[in-house]
Amino acid sequence: MPVSNVVRRNFFRDSLQLMRISEEAKRIPGVLDAAVVMGTGTNKEVLRRLGLLTREGEEASENDMILALKVEDESRLGDAISAIEEMLLKAGEATEEHEQRYFSVESALEAMPDANLAVVSVPGEYARDVAMRFLERGVHVHLFSDHVPVEHEVELKRYAAERGLLVLGPGAGTSIINGKAIAFANVVKRGEVGIVAAAGTGLQEVSVLLDRVGLGVSQGLGIGGNDVKSAVGGIMAVECIRALEADAETRLIMLVSKPPDKEVMKRIARFIAEETRKPFVVCFLGESEYKPPKRIARRVSAARSLHAATLDAVKKLKPKSFNTARKKITISQTELSRLAARLAKNLKPGQRHIRALYTGGTLMHEALLIYRELIGDVYSNAPLNEKMRLPDPYKSVGDAVIDLGEEEFTAGRAHPMIDPTIRRLRLAEEARDPSVAVVLMDFMLGYGAHRDPAGAMLEAIREARGIASEDGRELVVMGHVCGTEADPQGLREQEEKLRSVGVEIFPTNALMVVASALVARRGKINKTKLRKVYRSFLRM
């Protein structure tokens, strides 16, 4: 069947528009498969794997757009290309006719002079200029853009801090402001916990778990992963903590981050000790436990997982409902071991490996930390230990944990929380490997995310099981759905869809990770280690 690539030189549409057009293009009569993408290395790799790349496409640069088509016969090609061209033109127009569209920051500010927040997601090299124009007008900024040079970040944050303004990000995937989801965020109850997060999906998971155990979020402020690096110095971490300390609705403050650089850690720790009085949960997703100084140890607790941070918040705010909360999101070691044994029952002796396919970077990092304690370092494209870096991120070996949101999978593409293509391809590959025992996946709900992340993977999960079963094997598939019933996708519906294709669902990422290790090792994990992980990561 003919495959054709048409290249449009120096033509730009954003990855989300292109993803929608690709989906629409697949429905054109006579078209068997289609992808419309910018010509980045990642996109060409994906086209190759989909069997949609030709020499013309191969030669496109990242400023060019590739229209890749597989058609029933050549005669269909001309019409299909015209139809796509039309879609591309439409993508530049307003979605609803009555909506006013603005083409510059100035005209938008004129139209909404009392704007109090700007959400900026332009390519990183332009982010400073756009964000600065808002700050100069006294407007707070949520900066979603990645690849913002660190000197731009420092400039923006210093300018903002001096004027009492927020710069959330760059690279802030998630914020919850006044109960509203900004960028990728879930619909959670409004309440007493104020969260500062240098870890996007960390904020999502912890806000969702708080909701599940009956607590709410006053504000969830994403500050971007770089804020706690020494180059930035924790400028916004400190400003956000200061604001939450002063905010009457916030009764407990939580900080979620990978461990900050040493100097920043000191600065933040000093600020917490000297400038805050509210109960505090520090969740540094790191190798060793951060220990708050003695004089504040009663007020400030330290957690190493999002699961533990949630329960620590319950302990401080509603100590009487601690046990009920714990039961909502955890099962005992005995129960989990029994479940793992049941899941592993039909596995072949050679099926020993774990393959985790994450869309959420913080959840992936949490997994790495737990595996390290339970079974030692695992392979990854974003490992804890450089020795365990996968030589080829597209190919798993041994026990492997993949962050599909990393650069090599996202350059010029929509994030895997929105575009399931890469994970579908990867799941099939993992299923072909006879050494794989268990595959685990996260499913991120909320605004910004795919409209039906579970539904988008169902066929791929069925196919993966089919591949294994043709080879006389069974494949254990685990899932954690990070979401609430109030999310547009609905938690229960998403979980039910996954269960319908035999996915074992876990209430938290941490619990899923422990379960996967028990399955892959057939329960043979050192008891002391398991007990320690249970205490430290699951608070049981």
Added chain:
Amino acid sequence: MKEGKTLKLFRSELKVINVGLETFYEALKEQGVAAIHVSWQPPPKLEKELRDVLDKLI
């Protein structure tokens, strides 16, 4: 008070200007947030080159 402007944001109704990915604008509208969207395009390359030349000249 340094945190005054942020506290004011926490107590106000959100009024958002979205620049870039339209999906974030749509999500805000869906949640009933007052929002407007700036349809952003990178400045044309030629324009940048021209500007760089002009910057050098001036």
